[in-house]
Amino acid sequence: MAQSNATPTSRPVLLVLALALVVLLCYGMRVAFEKPSTALKLALPASAGVNATFTLEDGSRMPGTGNLLVDDELVAVQRITAEGSPVNSGILLLTNQHTFKVLERGAAGTKAVDHAAGAAVKEPGTLFFPENFASFGDAVDELFYLILWITGIAFILTEGFFLFCLFSFWGKPGMRAAHTHGNHKLELIWTLIPAVILVAIALLQAGMWKSMKMEIPEAGAPNVFEAQVAAKQFEWNFRLAGSDGKFATADDVPAVGELHVPVGRKVRIVQRSMDVIHSFFLPNYRVKQDVVPGLAVPVWFDTSRAGRFPIMCAELCGLGHTKMGATLVVHEVAEFELWLKAESTKWASENDGIDRPDWSGASSKVWWWWDQNDVAVHYQGETTNR
Amino acid sequence: MQLMEATDFNVTTTPWLVILGLCVVMALVRLIAPKFYSHYLWSGDHKMIGKQFLVSSLLWAVVGGALALGVRWQLAWPGTEVPGFKQLFNWADGGAAPEHYNVMFTMHASVMIFFVIIPLLVGAFGNFVVPLQLGAQDMAFPFLNALSYWLMWPAFVFMAFSFYVPGDGAGAGWTSYPPLSETMLGDGQTLWCMGVWFVGWSSICGSVNYITTIVKMRAKGMQLFRMPLTAWSILITSILVLCATPVLGSAVTMLLMDREFGTSFFVPAARVVSETAQATGTGQVILWQHLFWFYSHPAVYILVLPAMGMVSDMLANACRKPIFGYRPMVYSMAGIAFLGFIVWGHHMFQSGMNPALGRTFMIATMMIALPSAVKTFNWLATIYRSQMKLEVHTLCSLAFVSMWIIGGLSGIFMAATPVDIQIHDTYAIVAHIHYVVFGSTLFGVFGSIYYWYPKMFGRFMNKPMAYTHIIITFIAFQVTFFPMHVVGSRGMLRRTADPYFYGNLQGMLPVNQLMTVAALILGAAQLILAVNFFWSMFAGKVCTERNPWKATTMEWNTPTPPVGHGNFDVIPVAYRGPYEYADPAAPEDFTPQFQPLTSAEKAQGQARAH
Numbered sequence: 004m005a006q007s008n009a010t011p012t013s014r015p016v017l018l019v020l021a022l023a024l025v026v027l028l029c030y031g032m033r034v035a036f037e038k039p040s041t042a043l044k045l046a047l048p049a050s051a052g053v054n055a056t057f058t059l060e061d062g063s064r065m066p067g068t069g070n071l072l073v074d075d076e077l078v079a080v081q082r083i084t085a086e087g088s089p090v091n092s093g094i095l096l097l098t099n100q101h102t103f104k105v106l107e108r109g110a111a112g113t114k115a116v117d118h119a120a121g122a123a124v125k126e127p128g129t130l131f132f133p134e135n136f137a138s139f140g141d142a143v144d145e146l147f148y149l150i151l152w153i154t155g156i157a158f159i160l161t162e163g164f165f166l167f168c169l170f171s172f173w174g175k176p177g178m179r180a181a182h183t184h185g186n187h188k189l190e191l192i193w194t195l196i197p198a199v200i201l202v203a204i205a206l207l208q209a210g211m212w213k214s215m216k217m218e219i220p221e222a223g224a225p226n227v228f229e230a231q232v233a234a235k236q237f238e239w240n241f242r243l244a245g246s247d248g249k250f251a252t253a254d255d256v257p258a259v260g261e262l263h264v265p266v267g268r269k270v271r272i273v274q275r276s277m278d279v280i281h282s283f284f285l286p287n288y289r290v291k292q293d294v295v296p297g298l299a300v301p302v303w304f305d306t307s308r309a310g311r312f313p314i315m316c317a318e319l320c321g322l323g324h325t326k327m328g329a330t331l332v333v334h335e336v337a338e339f340e341l342w343l344k345a346e347s348t349k350w351a352s353e354n355d356g357i358d359r360p361d362w363s364g365a366s367s368k369v370w371w372w373w374d375q376n377d378v379a380v381h382y383q384g385e386t387t388n389r
Numbered sequence: 390m391q392l393m394e395a396t397d398f399n400v401t402t403t404p405w406l407v408i409l410g411l412c413v414v415m416a417l418v419r420l421i422a423p424k425f426y427s428h429y430l431w432s433g434d435h436k437m438i439g440k441q442f443l444v445s446s447l448l449w450a451v452v453g454g455a456l457a458l459g460v461r462w463q464l465a466w467p468g469t470e471v472p473g474f475k476q477l478f479n480w481a482d483g484g485a486a487p488e489h490y491n492v493m494f495t496m497h498a499s500v501m502i503f504f505v506i507i508p509l510l511v512g513a514f515g516n517f518v519v520p521l522q523l524g525a526q527d528m529a530f531p532f533l534n535a536l537s538y539w540l541m542w543p544a545f546v547f548m549a550f551s552f553y554v555p556g557d558g559a560g561a562g563w564t565s566y567p568p569l570s571e572t573m574l575g576d577g578q579t580l581w582c583m584g585v586w587f588v589g590w591s592s593i594c595g596s597v598n599y600i601t602t603i604v605k606m607r608a609k610g611m612q613l614f615r616m617p618l619t620a621w622s623i624l625i626t627s628i629l630v631l632c633a634t635p636v637l638g639s640a641v642t643m644l645l646m647d648r649e650f651g652t653s654f655f656v657p658a659a660r661v662v663s664e665t666a667q668a669t670g671t672g673q674v675i676l677w678q679h680l681f682w683f684y685s686h687p688a689v690y691i692l693v694l695p696a697m698g699m700v701s702d703m704l705a706n707a708c709r710k711p712i713f714g715y716r717p718m719v720y721s722m723a724g725i726a727f728l729g730f731i732v733w734g735h736h737m738f739q740s741g742m743n744p745a746l747g748r749t750f751m752i753a754t755m756m757i758a759l760p761s762a763v764k765t766f767n768w769l770a771t772i773y774r775s776q777m778k779l780e781v782h783t784l785c786s787l788a789f790v791s792m793w794i795i796g797g798l799s800g801i802f803m804a805a806t807p808v809d810i811q812i813h814d815t816y817a818i819v820a821h822i823h824y825v826v827f828g829s830t831l832f833g834v835f836g837s838i839y840y841w842y843p844k845m846f847g848r849f850m851n852k853p854m855a856y857t858h859i860i861i862t863f864i865a866f867q868v869t870f871f872p873m874h875v876v877g878s879r880g881m882l883r884r885t886a887d888p889y890f891y892g893n894l895q896g897m898l899p900v901n902q903l904m905t906v907a908a909l910i911l912g913a914a915q916l917i918l919a920v921n922f923f924w925s926m927f928a929g930k931v932c933t934e935r936n937p938w939k940a941t942t943m944e945w946n947t948p949t950p951p952v953g954h955g956n957f958d959v960i961p962v963a964y965r966g967p968y969e970y971a972d973p974a975a976p977e978d979f980t981p982q983f984q985p986l987t988s989a990e991k992a993q994g995q996a997r998a999h
Binding site: 131133139172189208215235292293297321385 | 486566672713742747755758759763769775778787799807811888968971972978
């Protein structure tokens with residue numbers, strides 16, 4: 004006769020065990036994914052220009068050299084450690100007495116796992132995502148963690164139930180499984196619950212996507228800084244308008260491999276490719292946009308902190324794809340203005356008296372090509388120009 | 390193994406000559422050994438064609454797996470020679486150069502998708518199992534069936550040759566986005582296009598055959614809703630193949646014409662080919678992506694639906710319990726297939742496509758998670774209160790279900806457009822696709838091999854070897870692919886030969902080395918399967934029983950192995966649904982479809998009819 008192998012008396016026990024497993028796994032998830040929130044505690048001397056010692060409150064470690072945010076000003080940390088190993092106390096060279104936050108712990112080459120072991124007020128990059136500096140990036144990260152929570156709970160519930168079944172329902176001689184062909188009410192429930200959750204996620208992100216990809220700041224609007232990107236195998240060419248604020252003039256500032264922008268502005272970039280598809284990827288700004296030959300595709304982000312950030316090519320573009328990197332250099336405003344003026348004057352004098360600006364260096368042909376072949380700024384399949 | 394000097398090739402003629410040579414060899418075999426020819430080569434018997442597909446796919450899996458290990462090797466020890474690749478592919482640098490890295494991942498994906506997974510699922514098991522499950526004597530069109538197998542061979546030849554031609558093999562990724570795939574690569578890319586074109590023909594021939602067979606050739610009493618889920622999944626997959634593959638064929642033809650005949654379907658305005666030359670057309674680069682993904686998104690479901698069907702069969706058998714919600718399982722497969730046609734744009738969120746379209750595709754993509762969730766819950770409910778029997782196919786189908794959960798859940802991240810900005814083209818995507826295609830589909834395939842092997846060859850596979858293979862594979866799989874979720878979302882890009890060029894990725898080297906070591910173990914574990922597969926064919930425990938797994942579906946009503954051309958020695962009639970396990974009224978815990986109704990059941994049926 005048909006019988007379940009879990010007898011009526013043992014069933015509640017098994018159910019409690021399964022629930023306990025789920026709760027335990029949830030707690031494990033919470034510990035694993037909780038954002039670190041410990042503060043950096045400093046013993047600061049009264050006067051500037053001397054060393055300050057620091058300790059991390061929870062005894063966690065801080066590897067490598069890094070940057071500190073001091074009253075919104077970036078200060079490099081020169082930490083004296085024994086053999087450069089991660090420590091939980093050390094000495095900082097400071098210029099003034101301030102309250103401050105750790106912005107970036109660890110230079111290039113710090114292990115991912117060290118980034119994850121947190122000890123900071125400002126999130127130094129989470130377990131999954133690198134540190135964010137874009138205004139729209141926080142929302143993206145929150146959405147990511149929301150989905151991680153939802154899928155994490157779904158994962159624990161389903162796999163927990165799966166494990167419970169795996170341990171409970173091995174066949175015993177002479178026993179038969181429950182004879183059921185389904186249950187419409189149950190199936191309706193587990194169709195509708197995911198449906199509601201998925202629709203909620205879909206609605207939640209619509210606005211975010213719009214602000215990132217569809218509401219591109221207009222050229223010439225206040226606080227918008229414009230730059231041009233010409234991608235070719237295998238280098239990133241950047242062009243800034245010179246002192247006159249116009250592109251395709253003699254005082255434009257071209258550069259290969261470095262994009263210089265001022266802090267605190269909305270950066271609007273128009274991208275074109277000369278040969279194949281490339282992809283402009285700024286991991287710290289949550290920006291990725293393919294650069295498509297034949298189209299001029301816009302992309303934007305805003306800068307909130309000075310510093311240097313990696314630009315990567317995310318779309319396979321040929322044998323040199325792996326080395327197609329560049330750097331985003333975000334300057335302080337005053338510093339940037341001085342730099343741009345000097346560069347612009349330099350290029351204007353080099354191009355002086357030449358009808359067609361003949362920029363020297365590797366990027367000359369690129370910008371000649373750009374100006375010869377004008378393309379309206381738009382996405383594929385879009386009728387309005389941006 | 391120095392095959393020949395790369396410069397000796399004439400790309401336009403050599404592969405054709407080889408194909409012609411194969412035809413001549415076949416003709417000679419037909420003259421000399423006509424019985425061998427009609428039994429082993431041009432056989433119209435669906436069982437033999439299924440075995441042909443199975444063996445050739447498993448052999449190509451060795452190539453695809455070796456290429457995958459080459460990719461992993463480069464990520465762990467960048468710029469070093471991959472052992473054996475110098476000899477295998479005639480590369481002086483042994484795969485250390487980035488252009489050869491591009492060839493390795495391109496051909497890994499192409500081989501695994503076009504030559505391994507699709508032929509294994511649809512070609513091998515679809516062919517062998519479906520007519521037997523329907524109670525049919527053969528497929529509807531035996532000639533077309535043989536043709537669909539032998540059309541794979543020109544594809545095999547073209548793809549194999551593409552490694553050795555001047556200018557290296559195809560290196561634009563399996564997606565082959567133009568313009569990179571048009572002008573920047575050598576003749577290997579042309580051969581790749583030819584190969585894909587023939588695979589497309591093979592798939593179309595096969596799908597027409599399956600649809601006709603399933604619609605027209607079912608045994609008496611085998612109503613559509615009495616078909617096992619394997620047959621349902623092959624029917625739905627074949628409809629997908631029939632609708633989607635011609636689009637791929639057309640796209641590849643357009644790409645070939647752009648490459649060889651100077652058309653400009655995908656050539657945009659003002660493109661620079663070299664320092665001096667501009668190639669200007671009026672084409673659209675993104676058009677290829679639309680056409681390609683219009684095929685390749687449904688292809689993702691072609692890669693998994695048949696495995697879902699086969700796992701449902703095996704799971705019901707392993708659990709000794711009817712599949713939970715048979716009809717919802719069918720409807721959800723149909724739902725996945727339908728939605729699969731309107732979500733292709735989610736591969737193109739960052740492609741420069743109008744972002745407004747991206748939103749539409751995002752919502753459709755979220756919806757496709759629903760039928761997938763329904764299937765998952767139904768499998769879990771099938772396991773609940775079951776009486777599981779420890780067999781190899783039990784472990785495989787359980788692995789399928791648990792890995793499908795991970796692969797499915799990680800897909801939600803990619804469907805969320807703002808999150809996709811960060812993880813598009815990173816290892817997070819690689820992790821997702823491998824959890825679906827390796828974790829789910831391949832475990833389904835492993836299970837199917839162990840499950841149907843006795844019916845195919847009349848012998849069991851060796852059990853200890855099988856358990857070792859499955860357990861090592863499962864553990865090594867997790868270690869290889871799970872960390873990819875993390876390194877990917879931290880920014881590690883796919884398709885980069887040396888990611889440590891970027892300072893922000895340098896710290897990921899140790900994790901990558903761990904993954905590579907696990908991948909090497911994973912690869913080595915497949916040798917156990919290979920040895921077991923061929924050794925058991927001759928020395929495995931003989932199976933004389935018709936129904937060794939005590940299963941309920943029609944294929945277990947034939948002699949083991951089914952004798953000759955024509956499958957059944959008794960006229961097959963289906964009396965009941967496909968998953969009648971654990972019926973309390975029945976004498977045993979399984980009641981096969983082919984078991985005639987008892988008088989009590991007849992009376993019950995009559996009562997219901999009145």
